[in-house]
Amino acid sequence: MKTARRRGRPPGANARHRTIAADISRRLILGEWPAGEPIPSYRSFAKSYAVGVATIRLAVRQLGKKGLVRVQAGRPSVALVKSGANSPTENAIGMIVNWYALADFTRDIWTGVARAAFNAHARVVAIQYLDAQEYMNPEGLELLRLRGILLPCGAPPQLLKHLESLPIPVVLLDQTPMGFKIHSVTVDNYQTAFDSTAHLIALGHRRLAFVRSLVGRLRDIDPDSKERQTGFLAACKQFRIPPRDYTIFSANFDDTSPTPMQILSAEPPFTAVVTSSSTHAEQLARAAHNAGLRIPRDLSIETFATNSHSLSRNWSGPRIDLTHIGYTAVELINRKPVRIERVYVRAERQEGDSVARPRKGTG
Numbered sequence: 416m417k418t419a420r421r422r423g424r425p426p427g428a429n430a431r432h433r434t435i436a437a438d439i440s441r442r443l444i445l446g447e448w449p450a451g452e453p454i455p456s457y458r459s460f461a462k463s464y465a466v467g468v469a470t471i472r473l474a475v476r477q478l479g480k481k482g483l484v485r486v487q488a489g490r491p492s493v494a495l496v497k498s499g500a501n502s503p504t505e506n507a508i509g510m511i512v513n514w515y516a517l518a519d520f521t522r523d524i525w526t527g528v529a530r531a532a533f534n535a536h537a538r539v540v541a542i543q544y545l546d547a548q549e550y551m552n553p554e555g556l557e558l559l560r561l562r563g564i565l566l567p568c569g570a571p572p573q574l575l576k577h578l579e580s581l582p583i584p585v586v587l588l589d590q591t592p593m594g595f596k597i598h599s600v601t602v603d604n605y606q607t608a609f610d611s612t613a614h615l616i617a618l619g620h621r622r623l624a625f626v627r628s629l630v631g632r633l634r635d636i637d638p639d640s641k642e643r644q645t646g647f648l649a650a651c652k653q654f655r656i657p658p659r660d661y662t663i664f665s666a667n668f669d670d671t672s673p674t675p676m677q678i679l680s681a682e683p684p685f686t687a688v689v690t691s692s693s694t695h696a697e698q699l700a701r702a703a704h705n706a707g708l709r710i711p712r713d714l715s716i717e718t719f720a721t722n723s724h725s726l727s728r729n730w731s732g733p734r735i736d737l738t739h740i741g742y743t744a745v746e747l748i749n750r751k752p753v754r755i756e757r758v759y760v761r762a763e764r765q766e767g768d769s770v771a772r773p774r775k776g777t778g
Contacts, residue, residue: 431466431470432470432471432473432474432477433474433477433580434580435460435464435466435470435471435474436473436474436475436477436478436580437580437581437582438464438582439454439460439474439475439478440478440481440483440557440581440582441582441583443478443483443484443494443496443557444496444557444560444582446496448494449494450494450495450496451493451494451495452493452494453491453492453493453494454475454484454491454492454493454494456491457471457472457475460474460475475492478492479492480554481554481555481557481558482495482554482555482558483495483496483557483558496557496558496560502559502560503538503540504538504540504559504560504561505560506537506538506560506561506562507537507538507539507540507559507561507562508528508532508537508538508539508540508561508562508563508564508565508745508748509539509540509541509542509556509559509561509563509564509565510525510528510539510540510541510542510564510565510566510567511542511543511544511550511553511564511565511566511567511570511574512541512542512543512567513543513544513550513569521567523721523722523723523737523738523741524565524567524588524589524737524738524740524741524744525741526738526741527737527738527739527740527741527742527743527744527745528565528741528742528744528745530738530742531741531742531743531744531745531746531749532745535745535746535749537562537745537749540559540561542556542559542564550574551571551573551574551577552573552574552577553574553577553578556578556581557581557582561583562583562584562748562749563583563584563585563586563748564578564581564583564584564585564586565586565588565741565744565745565748566578566585566586566587566588566597567588567589567590568587568588568589568590568639569590569630570587570590572593572595575587575592575593575595575597576595578597579595579596579597584598584747584748584751584752585597585598586598586599586600586744586747586748587599587600587601588600588601588737588740588741588744589601589602589639589735589737589740590638590639591604591638591639591641591642592757593638596755597755598747598752598755598756598757598758599756599757599758600740600743600744600747600758600760601639601740601757601758601759601760602639602719602733602735602740602759602760602761602762603759603760603761603762604639604642604643604646605642605643605645605646605649606646606759606761607643607646607719607733607761607762607764608625608642608643608644608645608646608647608650608689608719608733609646609647609649609650610646610650610733610764611647611689611717611732611733611764612625612646612647612650612651612689612717613650613653613654614717614764614770615687615689615715615717615770616650616651616654616656618687618715618770618771618772618773619772619773620686620687620715620773621656621660621686621773622660622661622683622684622685622686622687622777623647623651623656623660623661623662623685623686623687623688623689624661624662624663624664624678624681624685624687624688624689625643625644625647625648625661625662625663625664625688625689625690625691626664626665626666626674626678626688626689626690626691626692626695626699627640627641627643627644627663627664627665627666627691628640628665628666628667628668628691628692628694628695629665629666629667631667636665637691637692639691640691640692643689643691643719644663644691647661647663647689648661648663662681662685664677664678666695666698668692668694670698672698674695674698674699675698675699675701675702675703676702678699679699679702679703679706679708679714684714684777685714686714686715686773686774686777687714687715687716687717687770687773688714688715688716688717689716689717689718689732690716690717690718690719691718691719692718692719692720693718693719693720693726693730695718696716696718696720696730696732696769697726697727699714699716700716700727700728700769710769711768711769711770711771712771712774713774715731715769715770715771715773716730716731716732716769716770717730717731717732717769717770718730718731718732718769719732719733719735719762720732720733720734720735721734721735721736721737722734722735722736722737722738723737728767728768728769729765729767729768729769730765730767730769731764731765731766731767731768731769731770732764732765732767732769732770733762733763733764733765734762734763734764734765735760735762736760736762736763739760740760743758743760744758
């Protein structure tokens with residue numbers, strides 16, 4: 416049976432007409448064609464970009480949907496972008512926020528962003544979308560004439576795909592870009608998880624578990640957790656821990672998660688656990704207490720946490736400086752990099768009271 420083939424160009428973010436639309440958008444914002452004046456004809460653009468007229472027609476139509484030009488049948492398209500010299504968003508740094516932007520981690524990032532922006536004499540504006548669909552596909556960002564856009568962690572793939580084609584730097588904070596062509600500033604998840612796991616192995620632990628995070632709004636494993644899992648597995652392999660002696664678990668952030676009991680009921684028992692989030696460490700600690708187990712006497716726990724996160728105890732593990740991440744992201748925007756950059760920030764390990772050598776005979 417023959418499969419029907421759809422005609423036309425691919426709708427992906429990397430389609431040629433999208434790339435051309437992004438470049439024309441950049442030129443409009445820079446004032447190459449003043450508001451109210453016609454932009455070059457389809458044929459003129461087609462010649463300069465070395466593509467067909469149909470490709471240019473698609474690109475200009477996209478600009479029309481975004482309010483950058485007025486498309487008129489049988490007449491030249493007209494630029495709609497005004498100079499905006501007196502606008503508070505002119506050359507400012509925008510930060511797209513959503514309901515989770517009120518969380519502690521975002522306040523820490525805001526602190527770093529504000530400090531770096533002050534030093535660079537740049538304004539920072541918050542851009543909040545109340546409607547979920549509008550948040551996924553925000554239109555009109557080009558009209559704000561921003562210097563760049565910051566995006567806190569938790570950004571879904573649909574939003575990242577939409578922002579790929581913007582003609583200004585877009586920087587994702589504390590989250591891997593999941594293959595999308597945008598800049599990012601994140602913790603060096605792989606190396607940090609490798610070091611934490613190696614520390615536990617050096618203490619004599621030979622039965623190890625790793626807990627990664629399930630994120631509901633992404634409907635997937637947390638991208639940072641995936642990188643941390645890779646570091647955990649690499650350490651186990653390098654230090655010759657047999658595959659039967661380490662296990663990967665997935666947990667959500669709900670107190671009803673069955674993962675802690677799955678870990679505690681394993682036979683032979685695990686003696687050490689690395690968790691991708693301090694929430695999972697605290698879930699596990701509560702379950703251990705209810706089961707009559709003590710930390711770290713019966714179970715050592717190493718966890719990722721932020722410097723300012725309110726913790727139930729002095730956990731051992733990496734401490735993430737989100738203020739530094741926010742500061743670094745603004746510096747990246749001010750550099751206006753030509754190529755996509757991934758900036759890695761090392762997390763400092765804190766020696767808390769949740770890790771000890773395994774009891775004799777339980778390593």
